[in-house]
Amino acid sequence: MSGNITTTVTAARLRRIVNRTALLALVWLVVTEADTHSLVPGVPIVIAGAALSLVLSPDSLMAVHPMGALRFVRFFAVQSVLxxxxxxxxxxxxxxxxxxxxIRYPLRVxxxxxxxxxxxxxxxxxGTLSSRLDxxxxxxxxxxxxxxxxxxxADVECRVADLFGSNLPPLEEEGAA
Amino acid sequence: MSWQWVVDGVSYVLFAASGFFFLAGSVGLVRFPDVYTRLHALTKSDNLGLGLAVAGLSLQSGSWIVALKLLLTWMIVIVAGATACYLVANSARDSEIEPWTGEGR
Amino acid sequence: MTLALQALAVTILLSVAIGIYRIERGPTGTDRMLSAMLFGTSGVALTLVLAELTRLGGLRDMGLTFALLGALTSVAFVKRAWGADD
Structure with a gap:
C-alpha cells in the first residue's frame, strides 16, 4: 500500500519536473528570439531555473483545467478591453x-x-478593483x-472556478438576485 | 493592393488607439478625485494601451517569435500591474485614506 | 510606418508628462507612487516602440527587464510605506 503511494508521489514529482523544465525552455526560446547562439547556454540555465523553482516551491503551483483556461482567456481578453x-x-x-x-464580496471559491x-x-x-482579501x-x-x-x-468567480476545474452555482440559485 | 497594405492599416489603427488609452490613463490620473479611482484609470487604461501597442508592433515585426516575446512582456506587465494595484490599494486602505464618495461635489 | 511609430512614442512621452502633475500635487505618497507606476508601463511601451523604430532587437530585452522591475518597485514602495508606520 505504502509503496503504491510512494510511486504516485514520485510520478507526480517527475511530472512536475518535466512540466517546469519544458515551460522554462519555452520561455528561454521566446526571450532569446530562438537565436542559435543562445541555445547552448540555455541548457544549464533552464536546468538551474527548474531546480531552483522546485527548491523554492516544491508543491504544484496552479492546477489549471486546459479547456477552462481557454474559456477564461477569451473572457479576460474581452473584459479587459471593456x-x-x-x-x-x-x-x-x-x-x-x-x-x-x-463593497464586500463574500467568497465562495x-x-x-x-x-x-x-x-x-x-x-x-x-469598474472594479480589489483592495483587500481576507x-x-x-x-x-x-x-x-x-x-x-x-x-x-459572481460571474467572474464562476469563471475563475471553471479555470481551476471546479464548478460554482450561479448566484441566482442562492436566492440573492 | 497587397497584404502589407492591410497589415499597415490595422497597425495604424492599433497605434492610434494605444496612444489614446495612454493619454486617457494620464488624464484620469490627473482628473479623478482620489487614489482609488486614479488606480482604476492607471491599471486598466495603461495596460490596454500597452496591449494595443504590442499588437501593432507584433504585426509590424512580421516574426512569430518576436510577437510571442512581446506578448510575454505584456503578460508580465499585466500580472505585475494587477499585483501592484492590489498592494497599493491595500496599503491605502491600511493607512486609512478615505475613498471619495461624491459628497461635496 | 516610421511616422506612426514616432507619433506613438511622442504620445507616450506626453502621457508621462501629464503624469508628472500627480507627483507635484500628491497629496499622499500613494498618489505619487501612481505616477511611478505610470512610468513603468509607459517605459515598457516606449522601449518596445523604439526597438521597432531603430531596429535594435536588444531594446526588447530592455522592455522585458523594465516589466520585471516594475513589479519590484511597487513591492518596495508598499514595504517601505508599512515600515514607515511602525
Whole structure:
C-alpha cells in the first residue's frame, strides 16, 4: 500500500519536473528570439531555473483545467478591453461620471491560488478593483455602484472556478438576485 | 493592393488607439478625485494601451517569435500591474485614506 | 510606418508628462507612487516602440527587464510605506 503511494508521489514529482523544465525552455526560446547562439547556454540555465523553482516551491503551483483556461482567456481578453474603454471614457468625458463605493464580496471559491487569482482578475475588469482579501471576502472598490456589481463579481468567480476545474452555482440559485 | 497594405492599416489603427488609452490613463490620473479611482484609470487604461501597442508592433515585426516575446512582456506587465494595484490599494486602505464618495461635489 | 511609430512614442512621452502633475500635487505618497507606476508601463511601451523604430532587437530585452522591475518597485514602495508606520 505504502509503496503504491510512494510511486504516485514520485510520478507526480517527475511530472512536475518535466512540466517546469519544458515551460522554462519555452520561455528561454521566446526571450532569446530562438537565436542559435543562445541555445547552448540555455541548457544549464533552464536546468538551474527548474531546480531552483522546485527548491523554492516544491508543491504544484496552479492546477489549471486546459479547456477552462481557454474559456477564461477569451473572457479576460474581452473584459479587459471593456475595462480600459470604460475607465478611459469616464476620464475624458467633461461630466466625469463616477459613483464610487467600497463593497464586500463574500467568497465562495476555495483555495489560496484561485482566490489570489480572482483578486487580481477583478482589478483588470470594468469598474472594479480589489483592495483587500481576507478569509471570507474580497473588498472591492467600484467606480459606478449603480451597476449590478455583485452579479458581475459572481460571474467572474464562476469563471475563475471553471479555470481551476471546479464548478460554482450561479448566484441566482442562492436566492440573492 | 497587397497584404502589407492591410497589415499597415490595422497597425495604424492599433497605434492610434494605444496612444489614446495612454493619454486617457494620464488624464484620469490627473482628473479623478482620489487614489482609488486614479488606480482604476492607471491599471486598466495603461495596460490596454500597452496591449494595443504590442499588437501593432507584433504585426509590424512580421516574426512569430518576436510577437510571442512581446506578448510575454505584456503578460508580465499585466500580472505585475494587477499585483501592484492590489498592494497599493491595500496599503491605502491600511493607512486609512478615505475613498471619495461624491459628497461635496 | 516610421511616422506612426514616432507619433506613438511622442504620445507616450506626453502621457508621462501629464503624469508628472500627480507627483507635484500628491497629496499622499500613494498618489505619487501612481505616477511611478505610470512610468513603468509607459517605459515598457516606449522601449518596445523604439526597438521597432531603430531596429535594435536588444531594446526588447530592455522592455522585458523594465516589466520585471516594475513589479519590484511597487513591492518596495508598499514595504517601505508599512515600515514607515511602525
Amino acid at each position: 475595462g480600459g474603454v470604460d475607465v478611459a471614457l469616464r476620464a475624458i468625458r467633461p461630466s466625469m461620471p463616477l459613483q464610487p463605493a467600497i 476555495t483555495g489560496r491560488w484561485p482566490r489570489v487569482f480572482l483578486t487580481n482578475t477583478i482589478s483588470m475588469l470594468p 478569509d471570507e471576502a474580497i473588498e472591492v472598490h467600484v467606480l459606478d455602484c449603480s451597476r449590478p456589481v455583485m452579479r458581475e463579481l
